[in-house]
Structures are given as structure tokens and as C-alpha cells.
Amino acid sequence: MTRVLAVSAVFPPHRHTQAEIAEELARRLPTGTDPGLLRRVHSSVGVEARHLALPLDRYGRLGGFGQCNDTYLEVARDLGARAVRTALDEAGVAPEEVDVVVSTSVTGIATPSLDARLASAAGLRPDVRRVPLFGLGCAGGAAGTARLHDQLAGRPGDVGLLLSVELCSLTLQSADTSMANLVSGALFGDGAAALVAVGAGHPRYGEGPGRRPSGGGPGPVVVDCRSRLYPGTEHLLGWDVGEWGLRPVLGSELPEVVRLHVGEEVASFLAGHDLKPQDVTAWVCHPGGPKVLDALGDVLGLPDDALSQSRRSLARAGNLSSASVLHVLRDTLGDGPPEPGSPGLMLAFGPGFSSELVLLRW
Structure with a gap:
């Protein structure tokens, strides 16, 4: 098993209310487009404010995909390094103690990958093992936790690091008035996170998070993981990639797919550990949107x-x-x-359509 020692959560400094973002995007709509639909979408997704990679007025001056991706590389490197330093500090782990780093991001293209670009600045060893992940989308945080667990199960004396950096605002297509793009422009924000964990053979395995500055108690153990693809749903979620950059694919059927498949998947996974949904005391679920959360709560019968x-x-x-x-x-x-x-359950959905389940125990 794997013990989580610390988790950091960081944001870029530019924070705007949902109303401010909606008005800026309304000004950038193509001529003749009614901004009323955009404003209604922004008011319906349950988002009050978001952090952005750039000041709000900079987005109108961005050029094509190349410039957006250059901005992604610059901001993501600095934000990711801050997330890594914060997590390591809270865990009481020195950077040179990290043996493996798993990184996940889907909002920009980085080769070398982000973990390689920030390794030296973060103080990681030159021989650190790197596992960069791309294409998992919103499922990447849970999938990254699972893959880090797999790594530490094979090397139980090691220290592992998971890094996630997402700058969704840099993928927005301002000339695209499709519902998928309007919903994406209303729903997604920017941020990064890092998680530090140790394998079962490490001396720190029996401890909780290091300094726990937020007042939290012992970190959870990762007990088991499950990945699942749902055939015939590949068209529902992902990127449409072209000269315009990364255009969102976001099917309106997603809540119904969650109702159809995920409840049974979660129940089956938990049953393998003699658990039922009502036994889970901490639901660590990706906030995919209000309709997805409603569907998940309904199908699992959650309070x-x-x-x-x-x-x-x-x-x-x-x-x-x-x-x-x-x-x-x-x-x-x-x-x-x-x-x-x-017990707790980490749960996230991503392109595929796929789900990632991680069983935790405190």
C-alpha cells in the first residue's frame, strides 16, 4: 500500500468573479452573436470565481496556438514548481529524497515534459524516474495517484511525487459559439497540485502528513485502484486538435453516461472490499460540473x-x-x-469515456 504524506493546491494570482469573466468573453464573441446564451451558461454551472493564468485583459491579445502554448510552458513550469515545493515542505521531505515523479497535464504540449523542465529548479535528483502522462484529462489526478501507487508497490522503500498542472483558460476558442465551447468557457479554471507519498517499506509509512499546517490529520493509505473504459463513448469527451489549437469536445450526454455506468462500477469496486457506497465516509470526487455531480449522487444514493x-x-x-x-x-x-x-473513495472521469477509482483508508 501507499501512504499519502502531503497534498498541495496552488493557483495563479489572477482571480476573477464569474460575472467578470462572462462579460470579458461576451465582448469577444463574433459580431452578430447574442451574448445572452453565454451569460446564462455562466450563471448555471455553479462557479462563483476562477483563477486564470493571465490577467483577464491579456487573453484578447493572445495569438494562435503557438503563442498560447508558449504561455502554457512558462506559467505551468513556475506554478508546478511552486506546487512541488509546497507539497515537499509540508511533507517534511527533501527534494533529493524523491525517487519517482508522475506528472499529468492535458492543457498544453510540453516536450521535454513539465517534470523535466522544473526538476532542476525544484531540486529533484538527475536520476529521478519520470512518468509523464498525457490525454487523461479530468481523470488525470486520480489516475496519477493510482499510477504512483503502482510505482511504489513495486519499490516500497521509495518516495513518490505526483504533479498536476492545468491551464484550461489558454485553450479557450473565443470565436467558437458551440455549446461545448460555451460550457467549457464557463466551467474550467487554472490551477496545480502536488502529492507526496511513500511506499509501505519506507520509514515514514506509519506517519500522517508531515507538518500539517492546515490542521489536517493523518493522510490516507491507498488500498486499491481501478481504471475503466466504456466502449462506444469515445466521442463524448476530449480535444479536437487543429491549427486553432485544442478545441473542447464535451458531450451533453455525459451525466446520463455516469448514471448508466458509473454507479454499477463503483458498487462493484467497493464490493470487492466488502464495502457499500453508504460505508464510504469521504467522497473525494472530481467536480466535473453540477449535472455530473447530481447524477453521481443520485445513482449512488448519497446524502x-x-x-x-x-x-x-x-x-x-x-x-x-x-x-x-x-x-x-x-x-x-x-x-x-x-x-x-x-474508507474514502477518490473518483474522476476523463476522455475515453473513462473512470478512475482509488480506494483510500484513513
Whole structure:
């Protein structure tokens, strides 16, 4: 098993209310487009404010995909380094102690990958093992946790680091008035997160988070993981890639797919550990949007407050793609974790259509 020692959650400094962002995007709509639909979408997604990679007035001056991606590389490197330093400091782990780093991002193209670009500045060893992930989208935070667990299961004496950086605002297509783009422009924000963990053979395995500045208790153990693809749903979520850059693919059927498949998937996964959904005391769920959270709560029969951390994260910062579920985990630790021995479930969805489940125990 794997012990989580610390989780960091960081944002770029530019924060704007949802109303401010809606008005800026309305000014950039193509001539003759009615801004009323854009404003209604922005008011319906449960987001109150978001952090952005750039000041709001800079977005209208960005050029094509090349300039957007150059901006992604610059901002993501600095934001990711801050997330790594914060997590390591809170865990009480020196950078040179890290043996493996898993990184995930889907909002820009980086070769060398982000972990390589920030390794020296963050103090990581030149021989650190790197596992960069791309294409997992919003599932990347949970999938990255699972893949880090896999790495540490094979090398139980090691220290592992997971990094997620997402700058969703740099992918916005201002001339695209499709519903998918309008919803994306209303829902997604920017942020980063990092998680530090150790394998079961490490001396720190028996401890909780290092200094716990947020007042949280012991970090959870990763017990088991499951990845699942749902055939025939590939068209529902992802990027349409072209000279314009990364255009969102966001199917309106996603909540129904969650209702159709995910409830059974979660129940089956938990049953393998003699658990039922009502036994889970901490739901660490990716805040994909209000309709997805509603569908998940309904199909699992959850009480109203079970997904409150996810809804608060969505309202405070929007959907941060792969980083969101790690922000929710950080909030769960900081607000006072569950009783020792109680189970938790990390859950996220991504392109494929896919789900990633991570069983936790405090």
C-alpha cells in the first residue's frame, strides 16, 4: 500500500468573479452573436470565481496556438514548481529524497515534459524516474495517484511525487459559439497540485502528513485502484486538435453516461472490499460540473452533503481538470479527515469515456 504524506493546491494570482469573466468573453464573441446564451451558461454551472493564468485583459491579445502554448510552458513550469515545493515542505521531505515523479497535464504540449523542465529548479535528483502522462484529462489526478501507487508497490522503500498542472483558460476558442465551447468557457479554471507519498517499506509509512499546517490529520493509505473504459463513448469527451489549437469536445450526454455506468462500477469496486457506497465516509470526487455531480449522487444514493467538498471546490475555482480531485483531497485533509480506519473513495472521469477509482483508508 501507499501512504499519502502531503497534498498541495496552488493557483495563479489572477482571480476573477464569474460575472467578470462572462462579460470579458461576451465582448469577444463574433459580431452578430447574442451574448445572452453565454451569460446564462455562466450563471448555471455553479462557479462563483476562477483563477486564470493571465490577467483577464491579456487573453484578447493572445495569438494562435503557438503563442498560447508558449504561455502554457512558462506559467505551468513556475506554478508546478511552486506546487512541488509546497507539497515537499509540508511533507517534511527533501527534494533529493524523491525517487519517482508522475506528472499529468492535458492543457498544453510540453516536450521535454513539465517534470523535466522544473526538476532542476525544484531540486529533484538527475536520476529521478519520470512518468509523464498525457490525454487523461479530468481523470488525470486520480489516475496519477493510482499510477504512483503502482510505482511504489513495486519499490516500497521509495518516495513518490505526483504533479498536476492545468491551464484550461489558454485553450479557450473565443470565436467558437458551440455549446461545448460555451460550457467549457464557463466551467474550467487554472490551477496545480502536488502529492507526496511513500511506499509501505519506507520509514515514514506509519506517519500522517508531515507538518500539517492546515490542521489536517493523518493522510490516507491507498488500498486499491481501478481504471475503466466504456466502449462506444469515445466521442463524448476530449480535444479536437487543429491549427486553432485544442478545441473542447464535451458531450451533453455525459451525466446520463455516469448514471448508466458509473454507479454499477463503483458498487462493484467497493464490493470487492466488502464495502457499500453508504460505508464510504469521504467522497473525494472530481467536480466535473453540477449535472455530473447530481447524477453521481443520485445513482449512488448519497446524502446531500456527501459531495459538498466537490461542490465547494467547483464554486471557488471552477473545474481544474486533472488538478481538481487533488484540490478536493487537500480540502478533505485540511477540514479534518475522517476517523482512523474509515474508507474514502477518490473518483474522476476523463476522455475515453473513462473512470478512475482509488480506494483510500484513513
